[in-house]
Amino acid sequence: MKLAVLASVVAVAAAFAPNQAPASSTALNAEASRKDFLAGAMAAGVAAVAGAAPANAVRDYENIGFLGGSSTVDINNANVRVYLKMPGMYPAAAGKIVTNGPYKAVSDIYSIPGLTAGEKEVMKKYESRFVALPPSADFVIDRVNNGLYR
Template identity: 55%
Template sequence: MAFVGAAAPLRVAAPAARSSICMSAEDKPAVSRRAALTGAAAAALAAMAGSLPAMAETEYANVPFLGGSDIIDINNANVRAYAKYPGMYPTVAGILATNGPYESVSDVFKIPGLTERQVNTLKKYQDKLVALTPTPEYELDKVNNGLYR
């Protein structure tokens, strides 16, 4: 066979620079089924995200009673909130956090095993305590919120 005209020089790309179209089956990187499904699910969620309303509560109305004011919510506050009152932290605060929820502040005096000194401490600060509705979001952090300093 004879070719008429000058032939262009043949260019061969380095293996790393070849496109996936030119790769043979053994050269192509394997994509796992999990990665493909995860990518498809992420794309579907991203497409739906713009049309869904935000369902998150933007502000917990009783945040000041979690330790930011003089009054402490005995049903939701962390034990560290009681540190501002001498004699409350850590023992009495731990007892309050682990024995709730309470209907009213007077329920704290029904906790079994309180010593006379602990009862006197509770009476001393009784006007600084309030029993608000327990909130599940704060239940886990009442005893240990992970803040150590």
């Protein structure tokens, strides 16, 4: 990586270095100067691309099924829209669950401030379908709006 950066710096510096051409300015000298510049710029571009570091992203989340792909829902990572499958949960109770997390246990959802008796009743109905897995930064950020930025 350091070698690629050094090569690109040298190539750029060479492209902007003064030309040792004769003092007479002709169209031929201008053409040669342009070719030298383009060659240096291309070398810098190749060096930059060749030295790019690989992206080490997590591609597979082992608990992906709990984000809406199964009947069990992870209350710490699932998006608010997952609760659409549970009549009575969306939008009020679901919104309170996703905005007041993370939770250590499923039973923690009953201590959400401002929860009505009706919302508690609906949550109790679906409690067996909830699981509280550790929050994942990849999913917590979009729990409320599901990445729908308009």
